[in-house]
Amino acid sequence: MIDAKKIEEIARQVHESLPYGVREFGDNVEKKIRQILQTQLTRLDLVNREEFDVQTQVLSRIREKLVTLEQRLDELEAKSSL
Incomplete structure (x- = not known):
């Protein structure tokens, strides 16, 4: 249905665009983004x-x-009308 690689790529790009302070939460933020994207795309x-x-x-x-x-x-129809 939905390509998991595409979701991974989008999640990674969003994660990388976050400010450094927020990126410290890396794994949790990326997992949550992936879950939200999967849910919304589904x-x-x-x-x-x-x-x-x-x-x-x-x-x-x-x-x-x-x-x-x-x-x-x-x-x-043409034959029957003859």
Whole structure:
């Protein structure tokens, strides 16, 4: 679902941007940031790129089938009206 490496990277960047005094709490702050990010991103109900690409391919095949069925329907309607 959500790439753990991306969350790690974001958490690290946020942690590194904190002032030195706050950074002393390093491990706890980073863990808390990671937990908050994970929770918030999970609430967004996001999909990863691989899942998105698979669904895009499925949708493309469905569209192709729909076009084919519409063409067949048009042909059948044309024959039945004769």
